[in-house]
Amino acid sequence: MFFYLIRRILYAIPIALAVGFVCFMLVQIAPGDPINAIVPADAPGDVVEQVRRDYGLDKPLPVQFGIWLMKVVQGDLGRSLATGRSVWSDLSSAISNTLLLATVASLLGFVLGCILGGLAGTFRGSFIDRAATSIAVAGVSVPHYWLGMVLVVIFSVQLNWLPAMGAGPGGSADWAWDWEHMKHLILPAVTLAVIPMGIVTRTVRGLVAEIMNQEFVTALRGKGLTRGGIFVHVVKNAAPNALAVMGLQLGYLMGGSILVETVFSWPGTGLLLNNAIFQRDLPVLQGTILVLAMFFVALNLLVDLVQTALDPRIKRA
Amino acid sequence: MRLRRFLLTACLAALPALVAATAVQAQGTIRIGMTAADIPLTNGQPDQGFEGNRFTGIPLFDSLTMWDLSSADRPSTVIPGLATEWRVDPNDRTRWIFTLRRGVRFHDGSEFNADAVVWNVRKVLDREAPHFDPRQVGVTATRMPTLRRAEKIDDHTVALFTSEPDSLLPINLTNLFMASPAQWQRFRDANPTAEAAWNAFAREPSGTGPFRMARFVPRERVEYVRNDAYWGDKARAERIVLLPIPEANARTAALLSNQVDWIEAPAPDAIPQLRARGMVITSNAQPHVWPWQPCFVGDSPLRDVRVRQALNLAIDREGLRTLLGGMMAVPVGTVPRGHPWFGNPSFQIRHDKAEARRLLAEAGYGPNRPLTLRVQISASGSGQMQPLPMNEFVQQELRQVGVNVEFDVIEWNALFTNWRNGCQHPSARGAHAINVSFAAMDPFFAMVRFWDSKMAPPVSNNWGHFNDPRFDEMIRVARNSFDAAERDAALARLHAAGVDEALFIWIAHDVAPRAMSPRIRGYVQPQSWFVDLRLPYIQ
Numbered sequence: 001m002f003f004y005l006i007r008r009i010l011y012a013i014p015i016a017l018a019v020g021f022v023c024f025m026l027v028q029i030a031p032g033d034p035i036n037a038i039v040p041a042d043a044p045g046d047v048v049e050q051v052r053r054d055y056g057l058d059k060p061l062p063v064q065f066g067i068w069l070m071k072v073v074q075g076d077l078g079r080s081l082a083t084g085r086s087v088w089s090d091l092s093s094a095i096s097n098t099l100l101l102a103t104v105a106s107l108l109g110f111v112l113g114c115i116l117g118g119l120a121g122t123f124r125g126s127f128i129d130r131a132a133t134s135i136a137v138a139g140v141s142v143p144h145y146w147l148g149m150v151l152v153v154i155f156s157v158q159l160n161w162l163p164a165m166g167a168g169p170g171g172s173a174d175w176a177w178d179w180e181h182m183k184h185l186i187l188p189a190v191t192l193a194v195i196p197m198g199i200v201t202r203t204v205r206g207l208v209a210e211i212m213n214q215e216f217v218t219a220l221r222g223k224g225l226t227r228g229g230i231f232v233h234v235v236k237n238a239a240p241n242a243l244a245v246m247g248l249q250l251g252y253l254m255g256g257s258i259l260v261e262t263v264f265s266w267p268g269t270g271l272l273l274n275n276a277i278f279q280r281d282l283p284v285l286q287g288t289i290l291v292l293a294m295f296f297v298a299l300n301l302l303v304d305l306v307q308t309a310l311d312p313r314i315k316r317a
Numbered sequence: 318m319r320l321r322r323f324l325l326t327a328c329l330a331a332l333p334a335l336v337a338a339t340a341v342q343a344q345g346t347i348r349i350g351m352t353a354a355d356i357p358l359t360n361g362q363p364d365q366g367f368e369g370n371r372f373t374g375i376p377l378f379d380s381l382t383m384w385d386l387s388s389a390d391r392p393s394t395v396i397p398g399l400a401t402e403w404r405v406d407p408n409d410r411t412r413w414i415f416t417l418r419r420g421v422r423f424h425d426g427s428e429f430n431a432d433a434v435v436w437n438v439r440k441v442l443d444r445e446a447p448h449f450d451p452r453q454v455g456v457t458a459t460r461m462p463t464l465r466r467a468e469k470i471d472d473h474t475v476a477l478f479t480s481e482p483d484s485l486l487p488i489n490l491t492n493l494f495m496a497s498p499a500q501w502q503r504f505r506d507a508n509p510t511a512e513a514a515w516n517a518f519a520r521e522p523s524g525t526g527p528f529r530m531a532r533f534v535p536r537e538r539v540e541y542v543r544n545d546a547y548w549g550d551k552a553r554a555e556r557i558v559l560l561p562i563p564e565a566n567a568r569t570a571a572l573l574s575n576q577v578d579w580i581e582a583p584a585p586d587a588i589p590q591l592r593a594r595g596m597v598i599t600s601n602a603q604p605h606v607w608p609w610q611p612c613f614v615g616d617s618p619l620r621d622v623r624v625r626q627a628l629n630l631a632i633d634r635e636g637l638r639t640l641l642g643g644m645m646a647v648p649v650g651t652v653p654r655g656h657p658w659f660g661n662p663s664f665q666i667r668h669d670k671a672e673a674r675r676l677l678a679e680a681g682y683g684p685n686r687p688l689t690l691r692v693q694i695s696a697s698g699s700g701q702m703q704p705l706p707m708n709e710f711v712q713q714e715l716r717q718v719g720v721n722v723e724f725d726v727i728e729w730n731a732l733f734t735n736w737r738n739g740c741q742h743p744s745a746r747g748a749h750a751i752n753v754s755f756a757a758m759d760p761f762f763a764m765v766r767f768w769d770s771k772m773a774p775p776v777s778n779n780w781g782h783f784n785d786p787r788f789d790e791m792i793r794v795a796r797n798s799f800d801a802a803e804r805d806a807a808l809a810r811l812h813a814a815g816v817d818e819a820l821f822i823w824i825a826h827d828v829a830p831r832a833m834s835p836r837i838r839g840y841v842q843p844q845s846w847f848v849d850l851r852l853p854y855i856q
Contacts, residue, residue: 031731031744039455040366045775047458048737054451082364083355083535084452084516090535149566156574164570165562171534265562265571267537275354275536275563280730 113200121208139198660813
């Protein structure tokens with residue numbers, strides 16, 4: 001197990017290099033110019049060239065990439081071209097905001113998905129099954145930015161119950177677990193939860209249905225176990241796969257909530273990436289994608305380990 | 318059943334408290350939703366275009382010359398700011414003498430004087446200065462292209478030197494904000510590099526403006542409090558909160574849900590709903606131009622003045638205004654009629670399709686030889702208004718006079734880059750015109766950079782490589798006219814000639830729509846990109 005862990009950690013190094021390189025090249029290939037993050041469009045050519053030299057953007061691409069890589073190895077993600085702030089300071093606050101949102105949305109999606117999937121799998125073919133499946137299909141089909149706008153129109157604009165944007169009355173810097181802050185979390189978390197809810201529902205439904213058909217469940221019934229007792233056994237068998245699916249969903253939510261964070265002006269990694277893309281803010285873009293990729297790798301590893309712990313039949317070596 | 322009734326009662330009881338909690342906020346605090354995606358730089362030279370100057374420049378810092386933002390009825394003009402008067406040296410027209418306002422102090426308590434002016438000029442123009450900041454060069458030096466250096470004469474008098482005689486300098490200087498040298502030095506002493514000191518300064522800036530920064534949460538909000546020691550009329554609002562909300566629907570929702578009191582640029586289709594909910598929609602003429610800028614070289618059909626005039630005549634701009642819910646002004650040139658620089662053009666920009674067809678026929682275009690134009694546009698972008706529906710409207714209008722328009726739609730940042738490259742560059746991909754909107758407050762940015770042959774790429778924004786010695790001479794005369802009336806007359810001749818030659822296809826002027834709560838009072842929307850945040854307060 002120990003060597004497996006070391007091997008997986010070592011695998012992360014080429015992944016990090018590849019992610020950094022691909023991201024760097026994609027930004028270079030795309031039309032536009034990172035210099036636009038620093039100078040306005042009406043800047044004269046000599047000023048543009050001078051600023052380009054000041055920021056090292058006139059150097060050959062391999063040199064630029066090498067300089068960035070050397071700094072990253074030393075733990076320095078550089079400074080934003082647009083704001084001059086340290087990438088890490090912006091990124092760390094963005095990650096904590098996104099982690100908060102993604103965790104709440106994942107938990108919500110996971111719990112609801114397990115309940116709906118469990119019910120659908122247990123009562124296959126019934127009205128409950130059809131209703132749960134419909135909800136799951138709607139969850140994965142509805143564009144979540146559209147759902148976010150609809151929720152804002154209903155609960156913020158019309159009813160004035162919940163805030164439409166932001167991460168707290170004074171911003172995310174003074175986040176607290178009180179109602180004034182938590183109400184800012186409700187709409188984005190619900191919006192973000194619908195996709196994992198749908199996926200988990202469908203997964204759990206399939207798992208429960210499959211497990212319920214297995215012989216050991218018939219044997220348990222034959223032994224006179226109560227419905228609750230059988231349920232515990234079904235859950236234990238379904239949990240590893242459901243957890244694996246949820247782990248991946250959390251990974252997607254960490255990096256894939258650009259639209260939802262933009263709709264709700266939630267100051268997370270999605271909004272940070274969105275702004276960095278439009279401004280061609282290369283250091284922010286590369287730093288954010290690298291950290292998110294590493295997060296995804298770590299999350300996969302964690303899910304594997306949890307799966308092993310939950311199901312001794314799975315061997316990691 | 319009893320439990321259900323209890324829960325229902327509890328929910329109903331909690332509702333008023335919930336609604337009340339949302340509605341409560343401190344008195345005298347105005348919360349503004351900006352269109353910017355991030356808080357513009359607060360180091361004294363804001364980025365993010367003129368929205369940056371509007372919200373993190375003018376409220377925190379002052380400049381030697383300032384815009385008069387007190388009236389909605391007349392074009393905004395330059396007035397004394399931290400300089401009370403100025404004049405060009407009659408013996409050396411590249412040397413200007415500025416007399417400084419006395420008794421002004423920065424927010425940190427240090428004195429504003431000639432040393433501070435020299436220090437602020439050096440921060441962007443002197444690469445040897447210990448506080449030189451390359452990041453501020455891009456957004457500043459570009460807006461005062463002829464300024465070279467400053468020299469102290471005495472504590473309250475400075476001389477500024479330009480590279481050539483330039484009567485436009487006092488207008489350009491509205492873009493150079495005075496930051497506190499003492500505050501910066503304090504941070505420099507505590508930080509290893511000048512760059513780090515500027516970053517620290519941005520978190521705790523010190524200017525002489527009517528507001529002081531009280532709180533800064535990167536990417537989320539910045540809060541100002543009134544500067545009670547301000548040298549001029551003090552602000553009425555006690556506190557200003559600025560929130561970056563780049564998405565138009567999110568801004569509208571934030572206003573309607575009482576999270577902000579004022580939003581910039583509401584989505585046009587949301588305006589009826591905002592009005593229905595009692596919000597106040599404000600707008601005014603703005604020195605903003607939304608044009609097609611022609612290419613004047615190669616095989617471009619727009620080299621022919623008759624074609625350019627025909628395109629200007631073929632567009633029903635009133636129809637476009639209806640499409641935008643009234644949120645545009647109909648242009649008759651780069652500046653509106655009645656402006657000191659409008660002049661007396663013989664070509665009248667109007668809607669006259671018959672005349673457009675006649676001019677096109679005269680230029681050799683008609684049913685047997687249709688004219689096809691390729692135009693580079695963006696799908697969005699700062700100042701671009703609603704580029705897709707607006708361009709499609711123009712496309713339909715031009716089709717009615719036999720002109721086929723093909724769009725090359727590219728992303729905003731890429732369009733910006735192409736704008737600098739010029740129409741002969743491969744990035745233009747054979748475009749005959751480009752649609753980039755611009756600010757026209759200052760003659761350099763309104764006319765000179767487009768019509769001076771020396772401003773062709775890569776120097777500046779003469780994207781179409783326009784080259785006419787008559788225009789170069791008119792620009793030279795305007796820059797050498799140091800009497801304000803004489804200078805305005807020279808600029809009026811330049812503008813009139815530009816209209817006669819139809820050097821742009823003028824399509825719209827933005828009117829800077831804003832939506833605000835009816836509780837905001839005292840607000841004045843000047844004919845400017847900027848607003849005076851000292852005037853509004855909240856009831």
